[in-house]
Amino acid sequence: MAARNAFYAQSGGVTAVINTTACAVIETARNHPDQIAKVYAGRDGIIGALTEDLIDTSRESAQDIARLRYTPGGAFGSCRYKLKSLEQSRAQYERLIEVFKAHDIGYFFYNGGNDSMDTAWKVSQLSAGLGYPLTCIGIPKTVDNDLPITDCCPGFGSVAKYVAVSMREAGYDVASMSKTSTKVFVLEVMGRHAGWITAACGLAGESESEPPHILLFPEVPFDEERFLARVKECVERYDYCTIGVSEGLLNKEGRLMSETGTRDAFGHAQLGGVGQIIAQLVKDKLGYKYHWALADYLQRSARHIASRTDVEQAYAVGKAAVELAVSGQTAVMPTIVRLSDSPYRWEIGTAQLKDVANVEKKMPRDFITDDGFGITAKCRAYLAPLIEGEDYPPYRNGLPHYVRLKNAAVPKKLSGTFKV
Amino acid sequence: MAARNAFYAQSGGVTAVINTTACAVIETARNHPDQIAKVYAGRDGIIGALTEDLIDTSRESAQDIARLRYTPGGAFGSCRYKLKSLEQSRAQYERLIEVFKAHDIGYFFYNGGNDSMDTAWKVSQLSAGLGYPLTCIGIPKTVDNDLPITDCCPGFGSVAKYVAVSMREAGYDVASMSKTSTKVFVLEVMGRHAGWITAACGLAGESESEPPHILLFPEVPFDEERFLARVKECVERYDYCTIGVSEGLLNKEGRLMSETGTRDAFGHAQLGGVGQIIAQLVKDKLGYKYHWALADYLQRSARHIASRTDVEQAYAVGKAAVELAVSGQTAVMPTIVRLSDSPYRWEIGTAQLKDVANVEKKMPRDFITDDGFGITAKCRAYLAPLIEGEDYPPYRNGLPHYVRLKNAAVPKKLSGTFKV
Numbered sequence: 001m002a003a004r005n006a007f008y009a010q011s012g013g014v015t016a017v018i019n020t021t022a023c024a025v026i027e028t029a030r031n032h033p034d035q036i037a038k039v040y041a042g043r044d045g046i047i048g049a050l051t052e053d054l055i056d057t058s059r060e061s062a063q064d065i066a067r068l069r070y071t072p073g074g075a076f077g078s079c080r081y082k083l084k085s086l087e088q089s090r091a092q093y094e095r096l097i098e099v100f101k102a103h104d105i106g107y108f109f110y111n112g113g114n115d116s117m118d119t120a121w122k123v124s125q126l127s128a129g130l131g132y133p134l135t136c137i138g139i140p141k142t143v144d145n146d147l148p149i150t151d152c153c154p155g156f157g158s159v160a161k162y163v164a165v166s167m168r169e170a171g172y173d174v175a176s177m178s179k180t181s182t183k184v185f186v187l188e189v190m191g192r193h194a195g196w197i198t199a200a201c202g203l204a205g206e207s208e209s210e211p212p213h214i215l216l217f218p219e220v221p222f223d224e225e226r227f228l229a230r231v232k233e234c235v236e237r238y239d240y241c242t243i244g245v246s247e248g249l250l251n252k253e254g255r256l257m258s259e260t261g262t263r264d265a266f267g268h269a270q271l272g273g274v275g276q277i278i279a280q281l282v283k284d285k286l287g288y289k290y291h292w293a294l295a296d297y298l299q300r301s302a303r304h305i306a307s308r309t310d311v312e313q314a315y316a317v318g319k320a321a322v323e324l325a326v327s328g329q330t331a332v333m334p335t336i337v338r339l340s341d342s343p344y345r346w347e348i349g350t351a352q353l354k355d356v357a358n359v360e361k362k363m364p365r366d367f368i369t370d371d372g373f374g375i376t377a378k379c380r381a382y383l384a385p386l387i388e389g390e391d392y393p394p395y396r397n398g399l400p401h402y403v404r405l406k407n408a409a410v411p412k413k414l415s416g417t418f419k420v
Numbered sequence: 421m422a423a424r425n426a427f428y429a430q431s432g433g434v435t436a437v438i439n440t441t442a443c444a445v446i447e448t449a450r451n452h453p454d455q456i457a458k459v460y461a462g463r464d465g466i467i468g469a470l471t472e473d474l475i476d477t478s479r480e481s482a483q484d485i486a487r488l489r490y491t492p493g494g495a496f497g498s499c500r501y502k503l504k505s506l507e508q509s510r511a512q513y514e515r516l517i518e519v520f521k522a523h524d525i526g527y528f529f530y531n532g533g534n535d536s537m538d539t540a541w542k543v544s545q546l547s548a549g550l551g552y553p554l555t556c557i558g559i560p561k562t563v564d565n566d567l568p569i570t571d572c573c574p575g576f577g578s579v580a581k582y583v584a585v586s587m588r589e590a591g592y593d594v595a596s597m598s599k600t601s602t603k604v605f606v607l608e609v610m611g612r613h614a615g616w617i618t619a620a621c622g623l624a625g626e627s628e629s630e631p632p633h634i635l636l637f638p639e640v641p642f643d644e645e646r647f648l649a650r651v652k653e654c655v656e657r658y659d660y661c662t663i664g665v666s667e668g669l670l671n672k673e674g675r676l677m678s679e680t681g682t683r684d685a686f687g688h689a690q691l692g693g694v695g696q697i698i699a700q701l702v703k704d705k706l707g708y709k710y711h712w713a714l715a716d717y718l719q720r721s722a723r724h725i726a727s728r729t730d731v732e733q734a735y736a737v738g739k740a741a742v743e744l745a746v747s748g749q750t751a752v753m754p755t756i757v758r759l760s761d762s763p764y765r766w767e768i769g770t771a772q773l774k775d776v777a778n779v780e781k782k783m784p785r786d787f788i789t790d791d792g793f794g795i796t797a798k799c800r801a802y803l804a805p806l807i808e809g810e811d812y813p814p815y816r817n818g819l820p821h822y823v824r825l826k827n828a829a830v831p832k833k834l835s836g837t838f839k840v
Contacts, residue, residue, distance in 0.1 A: 173717045291717055295713060297602075297713060
């Protein structure tokens with residue numbers, strides 16, 4: 001059988017290590033020239049496939065592809081663009097197949113989260129139905145760590161490390177100043193529905209007295225009275241109080257504490273600012289001087305402090321994806337399988353896309369302490385290995401020397417345009 | 421002459437490298453046992469001297485003192501507490517001398533910014549007037565980089581590196597997502613009166629097209645119309661726009677933008693800092709989706725990404741301070757003297773405290789481009805060497821392994837208390 005081309009796309013919010021996965025996909029594909037001819041990447045993700053805007057990665061040098069390993073962001077562009085059901089979006093799915101057919105694409109690698117695994121699964125169903133042979137492989141990626149089956153999600157470990165390091169460092173700062181200045185410090189972190197990233201803040205401290213003193217999870221409705229009592233207790237005991245809060249914190253009525261009113265393309269509310277609300281509440285009710293930080297994109301792009309474990313896993317899933325494809329599997333996603341906590345050992349496994357699609361993994365309730373303000377030993381045992389190890393990028397002129405690819409377009413073969 | 425004790429205090433906002441200076445002071449003092457007996461640190465800065473709450477650093481092992489070199493925050497505590505003029509605060513100055521006398525302190529090392537250099541100078545004047553021999557040395561420290569005479573201030577280089585790295589990384593993220601999601605990203609940084617830190621954001625980009633696209637300096641009153649036009653131009657040209665803004669940005673009337681009192685439809689004060697105000701303005705006027713980050717304490721405590729140049733200079737000024745003291749100088753401050761930009765070469769110089777006290781170094785106007793939105797080549801040449809080199813702390817369990825000292829108290833010798 002002649003070698004066919006592969007299509008690779010990055011989907012949803014990017015991470016510090018999604019390009020590590022891209023690097024692995026391209027490098028591994030280059031090792032299988034008998035089966036995979038060229039890897040085409042979608043410019044701005046799946047939109048690139050719909051609009052036939054493909055990037056020819058064969059135009060990039062081996063050296064530049066290798067540099068993807070340590071470059072944050074999405075090198076080919078990503079998008080928040082969800083294909084709906086086959087019934088609602090049939091034209092889009094058919095368009096994908098049309099473009100793939102025009103460019104002799106026999107492999108579809110989709111690197112994303114829940115929505116993307118759903119899309120990859122639907123594409124695999126449709127290609128089978130249309131009699132167009134297409135190998136469809138999902139590749140896990142999400143800072144939210146909410147994909148099922150896989151023990152963890154590439155991208156999460158590095159955010160976890162960033163927020164834990166940041167919380168520890170800010171804690172040293174606040175502790176120094178508490179006598180006459182800031183008493184309360186709030187760090188707002190990502191995680192709309194699940195408290196994985198909030199929980200990771202908890203790794204910063206090794207004892208009760210160390211920051212963070214309070215975590216506010218999206219899983220635990222905000223109880224103002226109990227929260228303020230705890231803040232007061234911390235300040236009286238330690239002279240300061242540090243708090244990690246999820247952007248997705250809910251009030252007792254189940255509404256977001258912070259909702260700006262705008263929504264993204266998936267209909268998710270745009271979040272940000274609950275840190276300020278919490279901090280101001282402390283100031284108003286207890287009179288403590290506060291500072292707050294909003295990590296926002298810094299947390300998910302911080303390749304300079306990526307977790308080596310995360311980098312290795314991000315590479316491993318990309319490599320495994322290609323190996324699964326060339327071995328004849330389809331409609332699957334490589335997973336991380338944990339073999340032991342300490343010493344941490346893991347291997348690559350495989351999940352069926354249909355089992356992954358649209359299933360959201362929640363944080364277990366027994367990962368949160370009974371009082372709702374901290375993480376349990378069980379949670380710590382789960383999280384700790386994921387931030388192990390550093391993987392520093394090279395520097396030039398004092399700054400990380402990341403790569404910008406040429407991203408040359410593949411000449412179009414289809415006439416007409418497709419409106420996304 | 422018998423060896424006398426030394427007093428060391430950290431003052432004002434702490435930095436990623438003020439403990440590096442503390443490390444140098446203590447290590448260098450230990451090398452001069454004939455002149456310096458013990459180094460006592462003020463608990464919570466100068467307040468520790470006023471309240472006779474001294475920390476005996478001789479109780480710390482050489483290994484733990486060495487670990488200060490890479491530990492952020494202020495190991496002995498700092499404070500925002502300014503001694504006023506000799507006339508207004510005479511009792512406080514006299515109390516300092518009383519405590520110093522009780523503990524046979526012959527050396528006063530004060531590690532801080534403008535106010536602290538003023539205090540150190542006044543103490544030197546008073547001790548001379550009272551006939552109490554005291555060697556007074558100021559040691560520069562401020563993320564604001566606003567001390568005169570010294571070419572730069574220890575603490576600034578590491579913040580500069582942090583904001584430049586963060587801006588570069590966030591820029592990679594936003595560029596990936598701009599097709600369907602975030603178009604505008606705003607990073608709010610410190611620097612209330614001078615735009616040094618804002619300028620450092622500008623190091624992230626090496627060409628006009630690279631982030632940051634716009635800088636908003638406290639030196640340049642905010643011009644809404646010109647700003648919005650520039651944002652629009654960037655988004656049209658690059659598909660996204662990244663902005664670094666100083667917390668101290670002023671409006672045309674010279675008032676802080678963060679205090680302009682924007683209110684929502686219900687009359688509630690707009691939450692968030694100037695970064696949010698700027699971002700929301702873009703959203704309201706141009707309709708672009710935004711994200712914003714508030715680095716806050718993360719920027720000045722980020723020892724994990726400290727500038728090696730900054731670390732070396734922070735150590736050098738601490739070492740020089742002790743060497744100046746034991747060589748018989750007083751009422752001076754070691755400075756950084758730049759010998760050349762490229763290759764960067766520097767050496768330690770000396771300034772008179774009276775020339776440093778209360779003088780604020782502004783950023784030269786020719787460091788800002790004519791349009792007010794960027795940095796000039798001259799500015800870049802000044803800033804670039806200050807972020808050169810990395811100086812990673814050791815890690816344990818995936819986190820920087822910082823030290824916490826014992827901070828044992830020196831037994832009090834005076835009766836009665838002193839109210840600060």
